[in-house]
Amino acid sequence: MSEKTVAIKSRNSGMMRDALVRLFRNKAAILGLIIIVVLILSAIFADIVSPFSYDEQDLRQRFLAPSAEHFFGTDEYGRDIFSRIIYGSRTSLLVGAISVTISSGIGTILGAISGYYGNRVDNIIMRLIDVMLAIPNILLAISIAATLGPGIVNVMIAVGISSVPGYARLVRASVMSLRDQEFIEAARSIGANDARIILRHILPNCMAPIIVQATMSIAIAILSAAALSFLGLGVQPPMAEWGSMLSNGRAYIRDYWWVVTFPGVAIMSTVFAFNLFGDGLRDALDPRLKQ
């Protein structure tokens, strides 16, 4: 018994090491990872990194162009845009992480149940997923957020729920392909119950696509959250959030380009980083896809 676990463990770690080696050979993925790490660090140490506070107003200094003092200029209340972007990374990363946790959690459970039990259960869950897929993702998030009312927690819930279908389908497909394999039958024959089989034997074997999907969907979640904030359904002032900064700056684009340019660049670079990293991760975890 113990020998077997050791053998499996070393094989797993070998696969993991191979994947890591492949990942670190991919320059684009490393670039993405570096941007993500910098973002996380600046979000954690926002108080130290940012030159000003996110809600420090100075009405005599409204709409200052980018300069050595204010790297990205100031907004309509004379607040430093660079500092607000740094504080905004907290909100965006948090929203991205939590909404992906919500969607991957619910989606994995639904997909696993659907794929494992099949038949009627599968039919009911998949029809539910079809209904959700019939509404464009962002529109579903908007409707949920409009129902729940504005606020950062509601944004996380709205964005999270709206991307459940993708996970459910993905997990369902992997579970279905594993369900009838011999090692599952072996587990069943020694009396493991369904919950144990799903959690201990099936899910660990379909983690790779779930992880890739999660990385990619952080990018989508950040975009959706920015869109919701842009519509006024997201965080409430004076909290800094990139989408709401764009929304506030929108009235001034004719005269002050920097007010909307930099928050957008922040969103774009973050999403870009997660996309690059997710793409590299997929290639690393699934070498068959690599051409």
Next chain:
Amino acid sequence: MLRFLFRRILMMIPVLLGVSFVVFFMSYFTPGDPAVMILGDMATQEDIQMMHEQLKLDEPFLVQYVNYVKNIVTKGDFGTSYTTKQPVLDELLVRFPNTFKLAGLSVILSVIIGITVGIVSATRQYSILDNVATAISFIGVSMPNFWQGMMLIIVFSVWLGWLPPSGFSTPMHWILPAVTIGTSSAAQIMRMTRSSMLEVIRQDYIRTARAKGQSERIVIWRHALKNALIPIITVVGLSFGRLLGGAVLTESIFSIAGIGKLMVDAINMRNYPLVQGGVLFIAIVMSVVNLIVDVLYAYVDPRIRTQFTTNSIRKKIRLGEVGDE
């Protein structure tokens, strides 16, 4: 084929019923009394009571839902907008042509750009061109399209003064919004075209086509592309849905009187019948698009086509409709 179409249309019904239920459920539990919304804050208690009876708001949830669906199916009645007091369907239909035109233009734009660049990338894999195209496609999917719209306005309307920043009346007005919405789907179509083409190009029949002396252009555009089309069509179909969703924000950036702007305004005014109707309407359009995609599969891929015909022949044989020859 007809039988397949009929079955596919029947399958749309439960999905749309589900969407209507979800939409109704959400607005039912949204805080706020519709009667107060319609009458305004100055309404007396009696007026509100009367409105409740008129709208049947005192009925149980399920009864209200059945009434909602019944009104849609029998009378095409999606409810009445709180703000304009017009039927929701009328408001949607007036604005639909603009949204459809916008989505259509961006689909065309993104298909042309996506497929061309994707093929070029695939045929010259790992060249500078391929790397640049891949990098740009990553940036394309990473931009929030409402922000991209604002950037385009700053550059092309405010600084250069070439294109109008708002409205949708002339072809000049179409360019910026169509580019804004089309960019991310162009990027996705490009990536899918590239990987799908790379797979096909390695197949034996491509080597055969080259070996018999076929010109490279025909090998790529006829032999290879045709076989790479299925995943590309899937992405195009999916992106049409995204375009409709993306139109929601882009239309308000460019002040285009379409369904998207209507819905954003409706959300801000808490005009729920209009939000409900809009989501349901877009879901219907999406289902029709999915149907078209499924039919296109059959058109493009003879294997899928024969699946339908053999199925129906088999069925006919079973029913004794086709005798031995």
